[in-house]
Structures are given as structure tokens and as C-alpha cells.
Amino acid sequence: MKFDTVIIGGGLAGLACGIRLQNRGFKCAIVSAGQSALHFSSGSFDLLNELPDGTAVANPEKAIHLLDKKHPYAKIGDKFPVYTQEAKQLLLDAGIEVQGDSKRNSYRITPMGTTMPTWLTLTDFTTLETPNEVIGKKILLVNIAGFLDFNTKFVADAFETNGAECKIISVSLPEFEKLRQSPTEMRSANIARVLENENTLNALVAKLKEASKSFDTVALPAVFGLSSNDPVKKIKQLLDIPVHIIPTMPPSVAGIRTQKRLRRVFELAGGFYMLGDSVVNAEIGDGKIYNVYTVNHGDIALYADNFILASGSFFSNGLCASMDGVTEPVFGADVDFDPNRNTWYNASVFGAQRYRTFGVATDDQFRIKINGKVQDNVYAIGSVLSGFDALQEGCGAGVSLLTALYVADHLKK
């Protein structure tokens, strides 16, 4: 099989890159092993919340000049503001409704009820201007009875700290009984599936209307809309008071929807998405890759002019750590890491972790190297890259989107 570009990894970076390339007239295939980090996302996209030294960032566009030259953003350089605009537009064009500004971080509400800075937030959720803003004075905090991944007590505690008054209730509908019979089924995506049924959603809304009479705000867990944000819109429309959707613990219903949307848009643009497949081998020539072989396609090679590695970090198996090193399993690309294992970790689980800055080494065009030699037609994008700690800096989604678009624009036919 012959493509213009083969992308390895079908998460945020791979899909954004694939959509952009299809729109530029490239014929792309994406090889995706399965779920991506989007399935576990917060419903927001971070751009840059903190510098590596811990300094808070209010305006990401201004702060990127302070980053080390190894940081992926430093390679994008002056085009950074252009690509933030285009990344946002790509999401909007895909029908993924987001709000936010790359010149000014806003705040999202976490599943703990606290706030975190962010760039773009799905319109399901609430965007706050300041970290201590309250969503209401008298809040009715609702959970689905028996749903353990939405911690109403924690959320109420955080809201009350900022001066709101909360009442917690659980609602139950007969439609959930079937889920409940299995001890492991009361999870966000399953609940969302039940609520896809319009009658069930209406029954829930009726209960909420009754219960929220003496309140000025309703807060609900994000268990709505696996394929569109219509259920959220409907609830907001039918209730007379403001409704706020609060993220839950994973899986993320809004994240699953985002993933589905991006894949759909990629396929509608003519892209070929190979789900449940993974690259097992590659034919590597002199500074160039000719083709890759996958599990599902056996001895049928995928040929392409260019290859893009968007295989994610350790969690996604884009990087593999052993006792004495870190490798990139698809191409055996050179990886930036420290061979001394004692330096990889911070004793505090919440601290910056050095291992998270490890990743594939690239030149200034994001081309990978094998044994020190730059590969002319192989690029790396997203979390597989080295030079940043996505969690500490709060820049994971931004790096994925921006490197994807940057690389897509620099490919030549």
C-alpha cells in the first residue's frame, strides 16, 4: 500500500496532523493502537501554564521566549501565535466547540472542584476568568446515585471554600438499574450511553427541575454526550437556572467524543484510519525510511514519502523505559534521556519528574535521528518528543496540536 504520509499514532497529535495534511491534499494513513490520552482528558487543552522553573504563566504567547531551545515550542518560534489560532480553528472546524485565548490563560474546574489554568475548554464545561471565581451562590450539586467517579464532597468543599453554599443530592432513574447490577458498570461512559436516550434524559431533567427550585445554580458530572454536545445543550436550555458540567475521573466522556470527532473529520477528508493496528517493523535505508509493516497487514508493507511518529509517551508505549535506558520502539529513534536511573524521579509524586522530559531527539524541523543520523523523511510530534514536562508545565495538548500543524505545513510533496 502506498500513501503520501503514514502517521503512527491516532491521538490528538496524529489526528490533527492527518486532518491538516488531508486538507493540503496529502493522502494519509493513521496507524492507531487504540485509545489515546484524549480518553482520559480533562475536557480542556493546555498551552503553557508554567515555566520549567515553576513560574506561573499568564500569557503563553509572551512566555515562550523564556523556554529552553530544546523545548518543542522554541522550534516553532515566531510562528507560535499563528499556530495557536490555527489549532483552535481546526478544532472548531471539526465541530469541537471550544473557548479560550492563547494570550491569556483562563481557568477550568477540576474533578476535585478546584481550578487550574488552561487554554481552550470545551463549551460543555465552564471557563472562569480568575482561579477563585464561584459558579453560583446557592449551588445544587447533583450526582447519579452510585457513581463513584464524581466526588461531590470534594467538589462541594472546594466551592464552599470560595464562599458558595452547596447542597448535594443523588438522583436515580430506573434506566440505571441494569448498569448497577454489574459491580463495575457504573462508570462515566456507560452512564452517558444510558443518557443518550432522549426519554431518559428528559426524565433526568424533570427530576432536576423539581430538585433545583430554591437554588441559583446546578452542577452535574460530565456524563453527557458521547457523540455530540446536544445533551448538554438540552439540559442547559430546559433548566431555568445556570447549569455547570464538572469533569469526572476518567474515562472522559467529552474526551471520547473529541477523539471520535477528529477521527470522523479525518476520514471524511479522505484519510485512512487503521484502528487496532500497530507498527512492528520498518525498512530503514540511508537516512530515510522506506516502509513500515503492521500487525494486521502482515507482509503487506505501507509505503510513504514521509512518516510521522505521533505515538505518545510512556503511557501510550511511544517510549519504553527499562532498568537502564529509554528507547523508542517503532524506529529505534535516538532518545534524549539520562542513563543514571537515580535522576529520573522526584520523591514527591506531585513534583516535576525528570523522566517525563525524556523523549525522541529531533532536529530543528522535528526530524528524528537514528544512531545520530537525521532521517530525512521521518518526523516526531506530540508527547513522544523530548524537552518538556507536559504535566508540570501544563503544555501537553498545546505541544501535540502545534507540533502537528507545524510539521504538516513543512512537508513537501
Add this chain to the structure above:
Amino acid sequence: MKNCNSENNEFDVIIIGGGITGAGTARDCALRGMKVLLVERFDFAAGATGRNHGLLHSGARYAVTDKESATECIKENMILRKIAKHCVEENDGLFISLPEDDINFQSKFVESCQAAGINAQIIDPAEARRIEPSVNSTLIGAVKVPDGSVDPFRLTLANIIDAKANGAKVLVYHEVVELIKEQGRIIGVTVVNHKTQENNKYYAPLTINAAGIWGHRIAEMAGAKIGMFPAKGSLLIFGHRVNNIVLNRCRKPADADILVPGDTICLIGTTSSHVGFDEVDNMRVTSEEVDLLLREGQKLAPALATTRILRAYAGVRPLVAADNDPSGRNISRGIVLLDHETRDGIPGFATITGGKLMTYRLMAEWATDLACKKLGIDKPCVTMTEALPGSREEEPMPKGKTYDLSNRIKRSTVGRHGDMASKIASDNEFDNSLVCECEDVSVGEVQYALKELDVHNMEDLRHRTRVGMGTCQGELCACRAAGLLSEAHNCAHQAKADLAKFLNERWKGMYPVAWGEALRESEYTQWVYSGICGMNKMEEK
């Protein structure tokens, strides 16, 4: 001066330490009719008790070098199988000889075992490979012995539950800050309640120091000196059971030569090194120790090389120098009971230390015998025959429930709580909903633990139920359990702080072995709690 409500502050005996020795002693004293107070500065089994192999020694390991310990072990081994069957797995053990080992050691080993009363049988290497397929296939000899596994958390808790059932008062998170002296006699203790920071005084004619390595400091408070040496032992836990029979090396005891299967996991250990008293509260496993444990462990079961490691941890064993040897060179691993009245001229104070998990019951018996003598009580010890709660009934599950737990969850809860599993609510789907999917812990089980088993925080809950002990090390169940905790204690703020502490404690055991799958899991956990939940920022606030 005693408090006005002296009734509530006066006891026959005060026991310091909520490890297995203290718990066992509290139970024995209570069974013999004493009014008992047990004080523990953290949770039950928080020290060496919860940080060892969980090996139900047959005694074979000590047969050649220490016959007395070996004899004690096999006797206690047989007793625990009867009185604590819900804490014990009768797995058996193999002592294998590898090509690099001296096969002539085997005959001496078997002779010594038999002399100590341990049923040791030489079996053919082929037979060893058949009954334990994970064993190093190059073995040249094997001896089968009645080793097993024992869950130290469950065992400690069962002793505590029975002590309380017999009238003992038990205070966790209460630390002894002073021994009260009157005319040279110890008449009680001052404890600080770590929850409220309040000080309380309690009085008894006898105080028993069962604080393990921390007993060194307790003895100093009384004015007595015990030659104790903290010995650090590090272990690795693997994500599943590689072996079903305990694997040992048939040679003189050395580092990392025991692989014990227990519950859903198996573990290799230990290293052994002396550490300073300043380190005993903050043990960290070094990468050198990890490398050694893996290297040696693979010799027992080569599959360990490719098995996922869950975590590393270290305990501190209290080694005690014999009294006639102040240099500390002659260290005993046997039981040490010190009557400080005769030894140091300090009436009202005794120390029970040394020994091992296996011999806790015997240690408790000795200490209780001494207490009886001091208090003029004439009652025989019954703990060698009286079964512990959880191990009393043959058919533990209650009958007549309208809705039963699924068989899998039922097996897990009965395994953890024995006949006490009947107290776990399973009346409806809410109770049966799973909190921890790795270890099959239901909402009902968590709520039972919160209500009945002295659970103050997430760590306590983990010890009672195995929440967060599975392959994911508390990824999602930690947050679910914290939610139930905050409801039970009605304090979300505390539960959040506690969740953060719990995640840090899990990470402490994970990062020494964080590569491969363990690192994948860790990155995900950090993604969830720092990235999505923003808990990294909550800590700063």
C-alpha cells in the same frame, strides 16, 4: 496526681505498640482477664509487621544455624494453621540447590530440619519442576518443607478484634511521650493523641514495651538501655504470583533468597544492612538494592526477569544484643523478654522484643506469663488452641441474603475477612459496586472497614481491604475510596489531604522500580491526579 475519672484511665496492663507482638500480647492479656490498654502511634502493623515477606516459616531456614528458632517456628507454624486459617495460605516450600550451590549441604539441612521436628523431604528435581513450574530448571536438588504464607495485616487485625471483644481498649494514632515514674516505678504513660494533639495519662501497675525497633527509645524513657540494632531489609513485590510454592535457596541464609507467593502477588527478599536510628522512620530502597534483589531473585525463578514489579519497600527488624555482650557482636534473632525490675531495678516495666512474625504468639505468651506473675493472676494461656475471629467457622458466608455478591467478589472478601465477611453489607447493588477493580473491593467492604475496623485514613483502609494494592497501585480506586472516607468522616478537606498522602506513599514504593509497565502506570496516575485533578497545585495551597 491521677485524673478525677480515674476509672477510665486505670488498667492492669498497658501495651505499647500495635504491631503483631503488641496485638498478640493485648489479646492474650485480655483473654486471661486483665484490663488492657494498647497504644499505637500510627496504625496497626505500620512498622516491621507490615514490612516483611509474609512467610509462614517452617523453621527450615534456621534449622542448620539456630535450632531453637527452628523448633519455635515449626510449632507456631502448626498452631497458626489452626487458629488463623483465614490469614494463612498452606503453600508449602521448596529449598532448591542450584549448580553453584554445594549439594552436600542438603543432607545436613534435612538432618537439622528433622532434628527440629520439621518434615523435610528430598524430592527429585524433575518432581520439583512439576509441582512448581516457575522454579529455575537447572536445579540439582530440592527439599520440600511445610512453609506457607501469612498475611500480617489480617493476622494483627484479628488479634486486635479479639482483644477488643475481650474488653481491651485500643488507641491508634496515640504516641507515648512519657513513662510516668513514681518512686522509681513505672506507673503509667502519657500519650499524645495525634488527631487532637491532646495529652492523656493512663495508669497501670505494668507497662509492656512491644514497640519493635522503636522500643529502644521507649526503654530509654524508662531509664533502661537495650542494645538494639536496626537491620534494614528491602523487598520487591511482583504484580502476580509467579510461584505457588515458596522458593528458598538450600544454603546458609543470604540476601534475596526467598520468593513468597501471597494473595495476588509474590515477593522477593530480603537485603540486610544495618542502618542508623535516625533512618528507621524513613526507609527508602536504593537502586543498588533493587538490582541485587532482581539478580538473586531470577536465580530462584527466571520468570522474574520479565515479570512486572509493583513496588519496593523496606522494613526494620529489631536485632537485640545479648545482655552479657555489650559490644553487640553476639546478636540474637530469638525472643527477648526483659523484666526491667530484675534487670535494671525499674519495677512496673517489661520489654518484649526480638523474635519474628512467626513467633508472635509465643512472644505474647511469654510476656503475658510475666504479667500474670507480676499481677498475681493464675490463668493458663489458651491462644495455642483458641481460634482467632475470622477463622472460627467452617462455612463463613451467611445464608438467606436476597442478593449475593458475585462469586469472585465473595471469594475475595471471605479471603480477607474470613467468617467476619458476614458483616459486610451486600444487600443491594450499591454495596456491591466495586471500588477497587484490581482487588475486588466493594463499597460494602470499604464501609464495613470504615465502621468496624478502626480506619482513620486511606493507608489504614488499604491495610484492611487491599484497596490500592493491586497492579494499578490506587489509580482510580484511591479517589473512589477517598470519597467514601470523606462521607464516613464527613470531612472532605481531610480526605483530600489524605488522598494526596496516600498517592505519595504509593509512589515512594513505585519509583525505585519505575520502568517498563510500572512507569507507564505511574505516568498515567500522575496524569490523572496532577494533570486532570490538579492535585499538584492543591498541595502547594
